[in-house]
Amino acid sequence: MTRALAVIIAATVTCGVWAGRQTSPGDPRFARFVDRTKDVGLAIGGDAACWADVDNDGWTDLCASGGVWRNESGKRLSRIADVGSGVVAADYDNDGWTDLFSWVALKLYHNEGGARFAEAALPAMPPTVSRGACWGDFDNDSFVDLYIGGYEDWDRDITYPDVILHNVRGKGFELQWTETRYRARGVTACDFNRDGALDVYVSNYRLQPNLLWLNDGRGRFRDAAAELNAAATSAGFPGGHSIGACWGDFDADGEMDLFAGNFAHVDDRGDQPKSRFLRNTGKAGGYRFDDKGTCGVFYQESYASPAAGDVDNDGRLDLYFTTVYPVASFGRPNRPVLFANDSGWSFRDVTAQSGIPALGATSQAAWADFNRDGRLDLVTDGKLFVNEGGGNHWLEVRLWGDAKKVNRSAIGAQARIRLKDRTVTRQVEAGVGEGNQNDMTLHFGLGDKRGTVDLEITWPSGGIQRVRLAGVDRLVEIGPRPRVTKVR
Secondary structure: OOHHHHHHOOOOOOEOOOOOOOOOOOOOOOOOEEEOHHHHOOOOOOOOEEEEOOOOOOOOEEEEOOEEEEEEOOOEEEEEEEOOOOEEEEOOOOOOOOEEEEOOOOEEEEEOOOOOEEEEOOOOOOOOOOOOEEEEOOOOOOOOEEEEOOOEEOOOOEEOOEEEEEEOOOOOEEEEEEEOOOOEEEEEEEOOOOOOOOEEEEEEOOOEOOEEEEEOOOOOEEEOOOOOOOOOOOOOOOOEEEEEEEEEOOOOEOOOEEEEEEEOOEEOOEEOOOOEEEEEOOHHHOOOEEEEEOOOOOOOOOEEEEEEEOOOOOOOOEEEEEEOOOEOHHHOEOOOEEEEEOOOOOEEEOOOOOOOOOOOOOOOOEEEOOOOOOOOEEEEOOEEEEEOOOOOEEEEEEEOOOOOOOOOOOOOOEEEEEEOOEEEEEEOOOOEOOOEEOOOOEEEEEEOOOOEEEEEEEOOOOOEEEEEEEOOOEEEEEOOOOOOOOOO
16 A cells, blocks of 8 residues: 555444435536636647646646646646647557657657657557547456547548547557557546456447447457447437437446447438437446436437536536537537436426526537546636535545556556445546547545545456545545656
């Protein structure tokens, strides 16, 4: 046990009371977002965004529009480096510094001490065009690998390949696998069946079936989407126009569910598959997915990139969902929407009440607690919306791998807090929706919970760790934090 870990573990006998009270837009504890873009000095476009603490100062930084923006203690964002657009973040060589991969430029950037990024070599790959990628230790060797989704050239009728790059123990990458059947727009990973192997969900466009790549633990995959009812489609269609998906335990039963976002035309091709929630039935159900339908996510034609987060800290995952056309077929307006989770499978539009204005077309949606006040903030459409609601309790957990059995970024780790009648579950992930990334710090809304919190961590190595924490409304770190010098 590290000294830092020993400090945050406390054996107590007092227990908090979990009321699980659902907040509403009229409740002072509900999320209230304020546009702080100009206040913090941010100047970006509406392309995909990634939150990651690149300089190890404990404040999550922002990568967007080809720049790395350092978080100055939750008050300012200052551009410190230029990289390719559209990045996902992870410490690929386990040296304690978070590196970046641009799926737009297809370039890898090694973090040189928190303030400079040097382009690193990648192996020769077949030509590809990507709309998203994700990191994950697919073969459990403690080094994260890379899944790159391949998209298309519509005019020339070209399908570009998906690619897996295997990490050669932090020394470089080798081309492991390619797939050219489908046109991917989003890639995200999760060990949804809890077998210790990180699986990958690929959102495919052009009415093609989505893929659920089931991992055998050695980085070899087979598609189980049809077998496990995860294709996110409707009768008469092999698949939808999926743009992005996100994992999340939406009903707080301890199992990781899926939300699949579908762009759905209204034209002579029929009633195309709508966006939908897929409930993970767990071990008792063979980890098949129960298609719950739209659950209140009303129809818009050009839905795009989803991102889940508990914005009011009531213990239920809410959903933010972008659109990529401002006006779609038949003159219908489209806009990004914030949906509040009322009961696990009942969502409602609370965009206006929460203070988020009518925004334009964007694929940008990523959550992080930018100012470390215990409330999730949102970057979308080139803007930073700071959450100034409050009242419910919370806990934030930053997990670190030991770089021996678990990758330093702890990608693939899951953590659970059991609260009377539910289990709040979060995972460390590096890729969500269409090319975005939420902060890797795990955010738990606890409602009225006070006192001690029992946290159960499932590490990517398969090990389970139980930690009793005395007190809520704070950030804790678990695992051996890298011993590196902070750069300011």
